[in-house]
Structures are given as structure tokens and as C-alpha cells.
Amino acid sequence: GAGVSQTPSNKVTEKGKYVELRCDPISGHTALYWYRQSLGQGPEFLIYFQGTGAADDSGLPNDRFFAVRPEGSVSTLKIQRTERGDSAVYLCASSSSGTSRYFGPGTRLTVL
Amino acid sequence: KNEVEQSPQNLTAQEGEFITINCSYSVGISALHWLQQHPGGGIVSLFMLSSGKKKHGRLIATINIQEKHSSLHITASHPRDSAVYICAVDKLIFGTGTRLQVFP
Numbered sequence: 001g002a003g004v005s006q007t008p009s010n011k012v013t014e015k016g017k018y019v020e021l022r023c024d025p026i027s028g029h030t031a032l033y034w035y036r037q038s039l040g041q042g043p044e045f046l047i048y049f050q051g052t053g054a055a056d057d058s059g060l061p062n063d064r065f066f067a068v069r070p071e072g073s074v075s076t077l078k079i080q081r082t083e084r085g086d087s088a089v090y091l092c093a094s095s096s097s098g099t100s101r102y103f104g105p106g107t108r109l110t111v112l
Numbered sequence: 113k114n115e116v117e118q119s120p121q122n123l124t125a126q127e128g129e130f131i132t133i134n135c136s137y138s139v140g141i142s143a144l145h146w147l148q149q150h151p152g153g154g155i156v157s158l159f160m161l162s163s164g165k166k167k168h169g170r171l172i173a174t175i176n177i178q179e180k181h182s183s184l185h186i187t188a189s190h191p192r193d194s195a196v197y198i199c200a201v202d203k204l205i206f207g208t209g210t211r212l213q214v215f216p
Contacts, residue, residue: 042198042206043155091155101145103155 002026004104006092012110013082021077021107025094032075033101034067035091043091049075082111115139118199118207125214131186133210135199138180146173146184147198149209155198158184189214 005024013019025032030051035043045059052072060066064082069075079086089106116137125131135144146158159166159173161182166173170189175182186193191214199207 042209043200045205093155100157100160102157103147105154 004092004094004102006090006104006107008107009105010108010110012112014112015082015084017082017111019079019082019109021079021090021109023075023077023092023094023104025073025075025092026096026102027073029094029096029102030072031095031097031101032069033093033095034075034077035093036088037091037106038088046077046090079109082109084111087111114208115205116199116201116207118197118210120210121208123210123212125189125212127190127214127216129189129214131189131193131212131214133184133197133199133212135182135184135207136180137182137199137201137205139201139205141201143202144175144182145200146182147200149196149198151195153195158197186212191216 004026007022011019032049034046036046037043047054047060047067048056049069052069064080067075067077077090087110089108091106092104093101095101119134143160143162145160148156148158158171161173161175163177170187172185184197194213196209196211198209
């Protein structure tokens, strides 16, 4: 596709459930980033992939959060035992070496 | 103290005014990004800078690596420029954003 896409656009779940959020980066972009943005706040870094490997996962808040990018393209952010505090917009971005970051539209996660 | 600080936090302008948003950072960087986020909208990358100055339409971004400072300028501002402008530096550290409102 022409840009970064994310699915679903909205996800409502109950506390304690497991969710998966998907990011399709721009074709050929080797770098992929996940961010989280709470209402009224700026984006917060979660994890960065270079190819298939997580180059930096220091932003993941705890071990309930995990992300994969098995073939170096699509990435999935997985959240176990969701908590109300996980409610946020989860943003994905991709870039090629030395280029600007292109952001997806985000997935709005609401944990009830 | 945040590693990336922006000023002002909020800015109101009349249509046509020249606008400057500032970003100061305290970490070593390879590049600095200016991003735009409209209310309820996604994030758009405006510029990626590692030195000097870049211009795109009415937008100009400058960076002074020695002073660890960058500015985003908007000439002839328009109501459609109303958005949150975010400065972000590698490694993936975001400023708190500047909320700009331009009134006709």
C-alpha cells in the first residue's frame, strides 16, 4: 500500500483480556517503531525493529507487552492481561535508512 | 528536566502571522524530526534534520547542532495550520508538543 496501515482502527476489550494490534509498514522499510499516545500526551516510545529483530525494546512498560516482526515486514504488538491504564492510541511508524518516519493512523485501544 | 523541551506549549496566532516554535534537547542526536498532529488525526512527518535548514512550502526548519536547538517556522499562517507540532529526536524521544491555533 501507499502508507503505513494499522488494524484494527479501534479495539474495545475487557480488563484481563489479550489483544493483538497489527502494523503493515511501507513496503521496503526496514525500520519499524511502535509508540503509545495517551489522551493529551505526546507519543511514548515502546519498541523499535530493524529488520526482524527488536533493536530497542526499552520502552515496553512491562512483560505484558510483546511485539514481533517475524519476516521483517508486518509487526504485531501483543498485550496480555490488559489493564485500564493500557487504554491509548497505539501508533506504528516505519522508515528506510536515513529517511523520515511515516506514521500509521493508529489503533485506539479501550480497556473497560 | 525533559530531554526534549518545546516552547511555547500553546500558541495562538492571527491568520497571516509568522510563527516560530522552538525545540531544545540535551542528548546527542543523529537527526531531529518535526511532526504535525491534527486533532483526532494521525501524525505526519514534516522534516527530518541533521544540520542546517530545510524548507517545504510555508514551513522552514532549522537546527543548530552546537547549541542543541531547532526551530520550526510557519510563514503566512493559516487556520489549517492549527495542530500540535511535536519535536522528536533520536533515539525516539519526543517533546511535549506545541498546540497551535490560528484564527482567521
